[in-house]
Amino acid sequence: MKTKMLLAGLLFLQGLTAQKVDLDRFSFSVAYRDLPRQPIDSGYHTYAFQLQTGPLMRVAREQARGTETLYIEGWMGVVDGADIAVSLVMEDLVVTKSAIAEREEVKKDKEGKIISARRFYAPVLTYYYAARMELRDRQGRTLQSRQLVTRNQSFQYTGPEKSSRAEVSGLMMNSFDLTGPLSYSVVTKTIRDLSVDLTNSYGYAERRISDQVWVLDSRQHPEYEAFRQHWGNVKNGLILLQPDVPLDDVKRSIASDITYFESLPDKYSGRSKADRKLRYAAYYMLAKIHYYLDNPGLSATAATSLVLNDYDSRDGKYLEAAALELMEIFRINKRHSRHFPLYFDGMAATNQ
Template sequence: MKKLFALSGFMLFISAVYAQRVDLDRFNFSVSYRDFPENPLPEAYKTYNVRLEASPSLGLGYSVLNLENNILVEGLRKVQGTGHVTVLLMMDDLVFDRPESIERINTSRDKQGREIRTSFFATQLTYSFAARMSVYDYKGNTLVSNKILFDRGNKMTFKTPESNSPQEASTYYNNKFNDVRSSIAVQLTATVVTQANQWLNNEYGFPARRVNDILWILNNKRHKAYGDQQKAWNDFKNVVVLMNENEPLDKVKLKMQPVIDYFEKVKRQYISTDKEDRKMRYASYYNLAKIYLYLDEPEKAMVEADALAMNDFDERDGKMLHEAAALLADKLRKNNADSRHFAVNVSDYASPVD
């Protein structure tokens, strides 16, 4: 009987311990905002035009116009005439070195264990390409001079499909060279446009971003805080879907306040130094830092991040969040803004010669 009582008591103890165990899970959400440029243009500069100069040897023909059309800087208006800034994209010759015949030997063994060597042949082309970009304004000031997009010194290779003899490989090369050259030119020029777009939008644009992120939420149904944690998560979910890059955050901030108040309360409830309490505080600091980041309040996010780092549970997250908040604060400062949520009406922008 004593053993039975002892076992029962032990099971009750284990059950109580499990009930208080803090099992945190990642709960995923998506959020959108408008990013700011790293090097903002003067405030009055709202339009741009594109010029693309391509070597005739690339064989692009009229497709040059299509490539120009694919250069898009979000948040600015593209014009056909003179914009506040002009993007000049220059693509030089595609140069091939002498083709080289290469052999690959495959070694295997037959049923008797004898070595069998089989040769395969291909033609390898080594080629180089150069592309660069300059940006200047309508007043004649150079903003960027000859930014390298492709360096002539970086050699690239293309290998034809393998054949059973050097003659077959050579014949394939001779018959297909023009097609191969055209395909390589198309791929390279498309890459140039992609790189130019990425750089221009990072430096000068206001691109809309949609990112995936997480909150840490208690997910142990036997823990006494489980219901409140799940409610906070559901409330957060219902508010964050209202957030978009084109509308101010006033309504979102108002509706998010009860979620913020809840995680603030958790920090005051779980104050001991044991691991379970530290985990509860960790989740609250982490979640509040993320919420403040997406509410464009980096100073408040840094406070939570620093508290997380001092909580003695995953200090690295605190440093990571502090860095993200500092970067956001710097971008807002450089762009003289207090929010990443605002409408951009490019149709209202006029070029400097209108």
């Protein structure tokens, strides 16, 4: 009798082990092209940039031989005949307060006794400046006009430390030694920040990012080998994505792998934690795959199923929101892909 009970117990434990579901995070890499958040005429692909500064900033740029200019990723900068024109007007910075910061560096021995002390000094400037931008199209219509920085804003600059207070005082007496490089830094930072802002609004920046999915990590589970093999195929397919290459070939190469993950929820449809956990991994995988294959509708469907699956449903809500946001980006851009080439020689990029 004891032997039969022991055998039954072993069989029960073996069954539990076989169906146990452990998941592990696996990373993958994808590439795509951002779409404009504020799309304008799809035939516009060139821009011109004009910078006007106060005399102090102009001299500072000349001394630094500055060549920084505006960029909008996915657009071509030209001198004449631009589709849009960006102007940036900057007024010289004005120092309202100056001071010398002092710092003491103390070294101690093992007993905590001070064995040396050094003092360092740095110039500190409080200042303001102003900057405004305007964006017009080729017809002269204003697309954007805003104040980037006002003279009501205050900034602080701390210069490099020196070991001599007198040396710092000398720098502050010859103020252009400080305000010149500072002016140049302010100009370049403003141009750089405006470039990022306009790229986010109107540009087509190329991205390569890493993301993660959940992969079955229970060796005794009957789906272990198949799950990991299909995941490997998907990973190898997604890494081939390029922003300027349509998705057709990659979609074909992993179609059977997608079908496999779609089959798992029906195959493991029970209410046990193990089944729900496996379905979670499958829905999560499908939501990510379809998102990066520019199928936000299918991604949202998988994400909704993940929410209803009742296992870590918060992940499903996050994935669903991302898919819906991508759908909206496609709608306002009148596109259905983030993977397409850009053309500049008088040709607009073809809608994909």
